[in-house]
Amino acid sequence: MIMKKMIRTIAYFIIVIAVCTVLFDRAHAATMTIESDEQTVVSGDVFRVTAFLDMDDTSINAIEGTIIFPMELLEVVDIREDASVVTFWLEKPKAEDGRIAFSGITPGGFSGSRETMLVFDFRAKAAGSGTISVDTLRALRNDGWGTELVMTTVPLALTVAPGLSGETIALLPDNDPPEDFIPVIVSDPNAFDGKPVLIFETKDKGSGISRYEVREGKWGLFTQAESPYVIRHPSRKQELFVKAIDRQGNERIAILTPAGNHADGTRARSFAFILAALGIIALCTLFFKRKK
Numbered sequence: 397m398i399m400k401k402m403i404r405t406i407a408y409f410i411i412v413i414a415v416c417t418v419l420f421d422r423a424h425a426a427t428m429t430i431e432s433d434e435q436t437v438v439s440g441d442v443f444r445v446t447a448f449l450d451m452d453d454t455s456i457n458a459i460e461g462t463i464i465f466p467m468e469l470l471e472v473v474d475i476r477e478d479a480s481v482v483t484f485w486l487e488k489p490k491a492e493d494g495r496i497a498f499s500g501i502t503p504g505g506f507s508g509s510r511e512t513m514l515v516f517d518f519r520a521k522a523a524g525s526g527t528i529s530v531d532t533l534r535a536l537r538n539d540g541w542g543t544e545l546v547m548t549t550v551p552l553a554l555t556v557a558p559g560l561s562g563e564t565i566a567l568l569p570d571n572d573p574p575e576d577f578i579p580v581i582v583s584d585p586n587a588f589d590g591k592p593v594l595i596f597e598t599k600d601k602g603s604g605i606s607r608y609e610v611r612e613g614k615w616g617l618f619t620q621a622e623s624p625y626v627i628r629h630p631s632r633k634q635e636l637f638v639k640a641i642d643r644q645g646n647e648r649i650a651i652l653t654p655a656g657n658h659a660d661g662t663r664a665r666s667f668a669f670i671l672a673a674l675g676i677i678a679l680c681t682l683f684f685k686r687k688k
């Protein structure tokens with residue numbers, strides 16, 4: 397009899413703890429909200445939509461998801477991630493067949509309210525009603541274990557009225573180059589066949605980054621590239637040039653010298669960036685393990 401009471405008591409406490417844990421997770425769940433200043437637009441209008449993250453005191457360092465939109469009503473004009481709290485993109489946001497998939501990490505994590513995740517410019521192309529919503533969303537806590545965080549989402553309901561407005565988003569003048577950055581060379585026998593790769597990333601809070609270009613050596617032409625970039629002709633004697641170009645044509649060039657110094661940086665900053673790169677590799681490993 398006493399044993400039965402003990403078993404019931406233990407079972408009761410287990411149930412209470414489980415319920416409290418679920419309620420705690422829900423109370424501290426991160427939320428992605430899709431917002432726009434325009435809920436009703438006219439066919440032909442170009443309008444802006446922002447995906448915000450609200451984490452309060454919860455810190456996350458990795459997130460992936462898919463945003464869906466009605467293809468029959470809207471088309472994507474531009475996707476901007478320059479103001480995003482995500483530092484490095486494992487899968488850059490790209491619109492395809494009514495879906496925008498993304499995956500990114502931020503070493504050190506981030507938290508807060510109304511943090512910008514992504515910004516989209518849509519063009520309304522037909523009359524009707526629809527919703528821009530989040531189909532899938534996953535995030536990992538910045539707790540050293542990659543614990544998955546419960547996520548909630550808030551969609552955006554839109555109405556496209558018939559007509560032909562043709563209103564567009566006014567572009568502010570941008571005469572400033574992209575932010576200063578330091579590229580680094582890393583190599584891993586388990587990646588890219590052990591070849592050295594160049595890692596680079598910067599932001600442009602004006603018009604946004606348009607593309608990157610790389611040149612190996614002092615002479616020759618720049619070619620469009622993405623990070624990580626596999627170095628075609630590895631040499632300890634040649635300089636590497638990385639050019640960041642924003643949407644207004646402003647440029648910023650970072651130079652990696654043979655000695656490992658940068659034309660616009662210091663050894664300390666380079667060392668810090670290398671540590672960040674190693675952190676990125678560790679986060680990527682943890683992120684993909686959690687996906688399996």
